[in-house]
Amino acid sequence: MSSSVHLACTLVPQTCSTFTHSKEVKSPTHSIFNQWRGRLPTQFNQPKFLSGIIVKERALKIPFFTAAKAHVIEGEKENDSSYSETTPPFDLKTYMRQKGNSVNRALEEAVPLRSPEALYEPMRYSLFAGGKRVRPLLCISACELVGGNEATAMPSACAAEMIHTMSLMHDDLPYMDDDDLRRGKPTAHKAFGETAAVLSGDVMLLLAFEHVAAATPGAPPDRVARAVGELARAAGRDGLVAGQIVDVCSEGSGEVGLERLEYIHLHKTAALLEGAVVAGGMLGGGTEEEIGRLRRFARCIGLLFQVVDDILDVTKSSTELGKTAGKDVAAEKVTYPKMLGLEGSRELAEELRKEAKEQLMGFDPEKAMPLVALTDFIACRNN
Amino acid sequence: MSSSVHLACTLVPQTCSTFTHSKEVKSPTHSIFNQWRGRLPTQFNQPKFLSGIIVKERALKIPFFTAAKAHVIEGEKENDSSYSETTPPFDLKTYMRQKGNSVNRALEEAVPLRSPEALYEPMRYSLFAGGKRVRPLLCISACELVGGNEATAMPSACAAEMIHTMSLMHDDLPYMDDDDLRRGKPTAHKAFGETAAVLSGDVMLLLAFEHVAAATPGAPPDRVARAVGELARAAGRDGLVAGQIVDVCSEGSGEVGLERLEYIHLHKTAALLEGAVVAGGMLGGGTEEEIGRLRRFARCIGLLFQVVDDILDVTKSSTELGKTAGKDVAAEKVTYPKMLGLEGSRELAEELRKEAKEQLMGFDPEKAMPLVALTDFIACRNN
Numbered sequence: 219m220s221s222s223v224h225l226a227c228t229l230v231p232q233t234c235s236t237f238t239h240s241k242e243v244k245s246p247t248h249s250i251f252n253q254w255r256g257r258l259p260t261q262f263n264q265p266k267f268l269s270g271i272i273v274k275e276r277a278l279k280i281p282f283f284t285a286a287k288a289h290v291i292e293g294e295k296e297n298d299s300s301y302s303e304t305t306p307p308f309d310l311k312t313y314m315r316q317k318g319n320s321v322n323r324a325l326e327e328a329v330p331l332r333s334p335e336a337l338y339e340p341m342r343y344s345l346f347a348g349g350k351r352v353r354p355l356l357c358i359s360a361c362e363l364v365g366g367n368e369a370t371a372m373p374s375a376c377a378a379e380m381i382h383t384m385s386l387m388h389d390d391l392p393y394m395d396d397d398d399l400r401r402g403k404p405t406a407h408k409a410f411g412e413t414a415a416v417l418s419g420d421v422m423l424l425l426a427f428e429h430v431a432a433a434t435p436g437a438p439p440d441r442v443a444r445a446v447g448e449l450a451r452a453a454g455r456d457g458l459v460a461g462q463i464v465d466v467c468s469e470g471s472g473e474v475g476l477e478r479l480e481y482i483h484l485h486k487t488a489a490l491l492e493g494a495v496v497a498g499g500m501l502g503g504g505t506e507e508e509i510g511r512l513r514r515f516a517r518c519i520g521l522l523f524q525v526v527d528d529i530l531d532v533t534k535s536s537t538e539l540g541k542t543a544g545k546d547v548a549a550e551k552v553t554y555p556k557m558l559g560l561e562g563s564r565e566l567a568e569e570l571r572k573e574a575k576e577q578l579m580g581f582d583p584e585k586a587m588p589l590v591a592l593t594d595f596i597a598c599r600n601n
Numbered sequence: 602m603s604s605s606v607h608l609a610c611t612l613v614p615q616t617c618s619t620f621t622h623s624k625e626v627k628s629p630t631h632s633i634f635n636q637w638r639g640r641l642p643t644q645f646n647q648p649k650f651l652s653g654i655i656v657k658e659r660a661l662k663i664p665f666f667t668a669a670k671a672h673v674i675e676g677e678k679e680n681d682s683s684y685s686e687t688t689p690p691f692d693l694k695t696y697m698r699q700k701g702n703s704v705n706r707a708l709e710e711a712v713p714l715r716s717p718e719a720l721y722e723p724m725r726y727s728l729f730a731g732g733k734r735v736r737p738l739l740c741i742s743a744c745e746l747v748g749g750n751e752a753t754a755m756p757s758a759c760a761a762e763m764i765h766t767m768s769l770m771h772d773d774l775p776y777m778d779d780d781d782l783r784r785g786k787p788t789a790h791k792a793f794g795e796t797a798a799v800l801s802g803d804v805m806l807l808l809a810f811e812h813v814a815a816a817t818p819g820a821p822p823d824r825v826a827r828a829v830g831e832l833a834r835a836a837g838r839d840g841l842v843a844g845q846i847v848d849v850c851s852e853g854s855g856e857v858g859l860e861r862l863e864y865i866h867l868h869k870t871a872a873l874l875e876g877a878v879v880a881g882g883m884l885g886g887g888t889e890e891e892i893g894r895l896r897r898f899a900r901c902i903g904l905l906f907q908v909v910d911d912i913l914d915v916t917k918s919s920t921e922l923g924k925t926a927g928k929d930v931a932a933e934k935v936t937y938p939k940m941l942g943l944e945g946s947r948e949l950a951e952e953l954r955k956e957a958k959e960q961l962m963g964f965d966p967e968k969a970m971p972l973v974a975l976t977d978f979i980a981c982r983n984n
Contacts, residue, residue, distance in 0.1 A: 426833075
């Protein structure tokens, strides 16, 4: 596969730990990674205290870590009157189902089956193949967190999902990740051919921006323009596609260190999560300080997402995953388990989860609950 | 090639002659095409009067039609005091060179060489391989026509060129148009591999929208958002990519009629020209009526562009064209010469040129000169 890429892929070192556009926002993982350089992995096995709040363990239906389970914050019983002993735990499952249904309805409206079917069928096939709608949920939750509402965020939420989906359609192509399976079904190019997969991906990308620009109700146009710019940056040259090309260039290379691995995952995974969260925050009218915290939060969960992904690729079967398992190993891709070992990767994941939640501490706790719970979900998922 | 497309490509008949989003703006070519159905092609050989204005022939340095030459409007000497006998003819060559240089400087700034080079080198290679910058010029001219300025239009002008360039990068891929040559050089996938061609194309598309959203000076945000929506629509599901998929589906098919040919060209070529023109008009503050006329103008020149393209593919060599000649015939593509004959196609081109200019009649004649001259240039070009 790398034989089809004729250029050596070089990195400017200072881009490895920060997004080049946000010089004031250093990668939150920079400090975490510094602790890891040269450190031996340790067994993760104990519940942890988070910033003085007593954490009660509660099992989700799909536990991942044998020891780590989803944590639901019960509150500082002594000091914080905004919590009471009777505050019910946050029902993430219902939240995800309800918001997911809203997102699916909106996607159905945005991408109906129409002419030319050769474009719309592959788009819809890929969009409605399943998926947890994590990016749309993050966008909506972030918008509501800063005082906005679901309707305002929805077109951008859909756009984030469209961008994510088209990137998978292109990633799966034979001369890239060469995947036959995605979300348990044949990939788009296997079902419809490479031409349709490339062009449908292109059109879905365009549709994402058309949709945000044309269909965002209740937000001032400057916020809409900012959201467009944010999503475009996050998906493009400082984000998703940049991570993908460096990832492809790095396959089979024995020289990839922790910095390059961080670059790949910050760009390939975290960037679009960040774009979704920040676009939501912008549309909801967040201050620059709030948007900064949302940005850092998103980078943590983005890296967390990928660390867990790498771990699942090693520990789960294709059926459980819904995509081809063991591919990273087979393709000699650099992964966290390969760099840090399995237990070391699990410990890193827990550190990232902790830091993500710290970024949410300054917000209204009740409005922050979905994002806190989503963080735990990302950490504990099984596929 | 069509064997890689697994779906039959059906068209809803009413989409053939209009853009589905603009029900109020029927295709200007609808009436022109109705004259052509069943009509025998005639020899085009005489200069024509345009709406009562006496047209003086003037040769460009690269004449195409042996009889048709670039026309420069000298004005209605009896009635129109805005013209005088001493009004110098419009120097399109200098205009194109000056504006082209401005566009190239802006593109250099928007797409510098930076990390990761594996993305930026193919982008720059394709962007700076030549090209007349017709779409940026149209965007800038339309903006200035309605009272705006070059600086405001420039990011969208660059975006139109980026979108156009990325569509070529993807179009040239082996399982699509399978071109080895473009603008006289190896195509992007031949130079850098398919992975880089696909991903660089994706990132250039994203960069186009990031650029418009983040870098448009002096325009109210609502106009910026509208311009984004217009470009996204024009390039996507109601435009360029839609035309491309229908074109691919139609190859080798014996059943393509004039309606499908019109659909393909209105979408594959005219749509992005329309997007560039209309985005420019929106950013410059044009009224809805002015934007409607600009839209119709653009559709005429878009179709004109393709009619001439089809004619050149039959009549010119690869060296003269700067791309692989004779490919349409070899690929059994449906073209205007194939449907109407060579002389019939030339006559159709002249009709389209005439109608395009009629749409510009209501504007300030001096401000309209670049677009009038560009229309003639499109009609008379050699490559």
